[in-house]
Amino acid sequence: MSKPRIVILGAGYGGLVTAIRLQKKMRRNEMDVTLVNKHDYHFITTHLHMPAAGTDHHDNARVTISDLIDERKIRFVKSTVRQIVPEEKKIILDESTLDYDYLVIGLGSETETFGIPGMHEYAMSIKSINSVRFIRQHIEYMFAKSKMAPKRKDYLTFVVGGAGFTGTEFVGELADRIPVLCKTYDVDPADVSIYNVEASASALPPGLPEDLILYGMEVMRRKGVQYKLSTAIKECTSEGVILSNGEFIRAGTVVWSGGIRGNSLLQEAGFEVQRGRVKVDSCLRSYSFPEIFITGDCSIVTSPEGAPYPANAQIAVQQGFNAARNLIQTIRSKELKPFIYDFKGTVATLGRGEAVGLLKVKKVKGRLALFIKKMIDARYLFLIGGLPLIWKKMVWKQKSTTRNYHVPN
Template identity: 40%
Template sequence: MKKSKIVILGGGYGGLITSRKLEKLLKENEAEVTLINKHEYHYIATQLHKTGAGTASDDKITLHIPDLLKTNKVQFKKGTVERVDFNNQQVCLEYGEKVDYDFLVLALGYEVDTFGIPGVEENAFQIRSFRSTKAIYNHVIHQFEAYQVDQDPSRLTFAVAGAGFTGVEMIGELVEAMPKLCSKYSVPVSDTRIINIEASGTVLPGFDQKAIDFTTNYVKKHGVELMTSTKIMECTPTSIKLDNGTNIPARTLIWSGGVRGNRLLEKLDLPVERSRVKVDNYLRVEGMTNVFCIGDAARFMKNDKDALPPTAQVAIQQAEVCGPNLIATLRGESLSTFSYHHKGTVASIGNTAAVGNVFGFKITGLFAALMKQVVEARYLFVLGGPALVVKQFAKIKKPHQQVSVSRNK
């Protein structure tokens, strides 16, 4: 009998955990599964800010996907998806390659939303992928090198747009990195500026007051210039224009003003709302019985008004249901509905401080930072068991390396 073909697009949290689920649950020769991802590595997106600041080594943030697949039930294919032909059930990759499917999982993740602010798309750096954050780090290093020659203060002015979850994590990492970089390039720390620009009136909008107060005090204590209720109007390669008329001379703006679903999904003939694909309670694309969509790409309504947020926690939980639902579809059995269980949120501010809420308990400081490590360790455990946890935690940051990577790829 012809084996059914399952194709998973995207090797992020959603796609990888779905693959691992299928490895565990599929019988031998029950289906042919292919996981397609742009790169051979999976990046731990929740730690990308560390790559941007150079505070974690590349091999801590990236994992070789074929090594994570434990059986021959799932085949990995490196490729960039360009289109999906839903009528002929084919995925079209770059260079004209086509991959047939019977069942498809869309797990293509997020993209950064720059809201059309002039110059941001072209001149700001993005926390979008391993490559885009590596480009941040290479740029920072270059600014330190150039400063030694021209002493232009705009080179050592590092601005982060957005004081939400990702913005605060990026700021925390820059605070951590700056003294080491200054010492390496023999520059006084007082020559550097770290600026956090946020349109709303507070850091971490949506977090509780304890977390907000802790974060505000922590970053200010570490010399960060916090500009809340301030909007960026324009960004050029050498300056940032604010709505209060100020023009900040700066060559680095790291944009973390918001994310949206992968733009590719809007080009496909899919029910897209607010840049994400509408899915039913079983995580199938609305109106389709053989196409699932999970993670940041999916718009799953938690109630009549609101969709679930784009988080790794949601992507992982959805993948844990998507895998079994694929198998149920294949076997003609009934599917399980997805329901989300929020376990908490922890935002790091460098290595030794964090804020958040875990199982209803508000936490701040070093304890919260340790909890963040526990959360990261748990993910590694789900992916690769205790061996992967030990292997990744044993990795030590190597001296700053210069790797040539272009911006925002």
């Protein structure tokens, strides 16, 4: 009689793709799908390093959800999830509750600070439209402030903790942004310092071959980035960072990109977690509650050899496809299809005009790598919003990247 109720928590890569694929594949009246998200927009996490540095407008990193889903087919609820109660198949939202028969959890990640004192309090992190808008303004504020107190060189000192994927892409953009800010604020570029601090022995995303890493670091150094490798941040204070080698860097800006953990709601709901993430079965389901699918940064999927895959957008999108398919199969009482991660490669940008990457086994760098990166971005935009979205976010975006001081007439 009653249709199965599917609730999707989070409109990140995993949740949004699940919703879009369900919308496309489900039959009329086959199921009742509700998508819950804190904001009325989806944001493109892999693009957030640009608005964080101020080299692109944050609107180019988000899409209004109602532009992506058909609200006659999928109900969208803009609300914050307070609690997941798997035993009662119930979700407690800010001002209401939802019952479900099947649940997809795609609630994304939180910042992992590894217990470094002061990191939560004093460092910023690249995780949402709100947070990157804040980082961008904080950086500009420091430039403005430096002109009111010319001796405070710490206002012009920027520390990025973590030289992995996000850290590297952000530092590349920040280094490109500095000359523009120096011009706007009459600041001597020689007074600005950018440090990228990394506990491991190498910068740039892990897994890249040695020669690409050296190439990338050279690109970054030429832009003025100073690396502190094999160096951990021991403590973050209101005045800067204390490093494992005893050095203290006085800095007005500390951005932490050293790690993520799964959304804490999962642990609170009683799931067994590792760094907030839940190990799922071959079909992305919770071992304890098979009606719950978990995607993206909240889930741990292991390779055939048993090693967990790193959390990234690519795997989350593929999980979304798989979860939608298996939800339909479940409802139709058909056999489920296990999730197999198809690693297509990874490309990290190094600011304007430069990137490095590995495609399956092919190494790419420079403009070619950047071109491929743009193709990856375009592919995702096409997937969620078709050609119009590519046009809006990649081609026509010039328009919204200029910010006019004038009140529009």
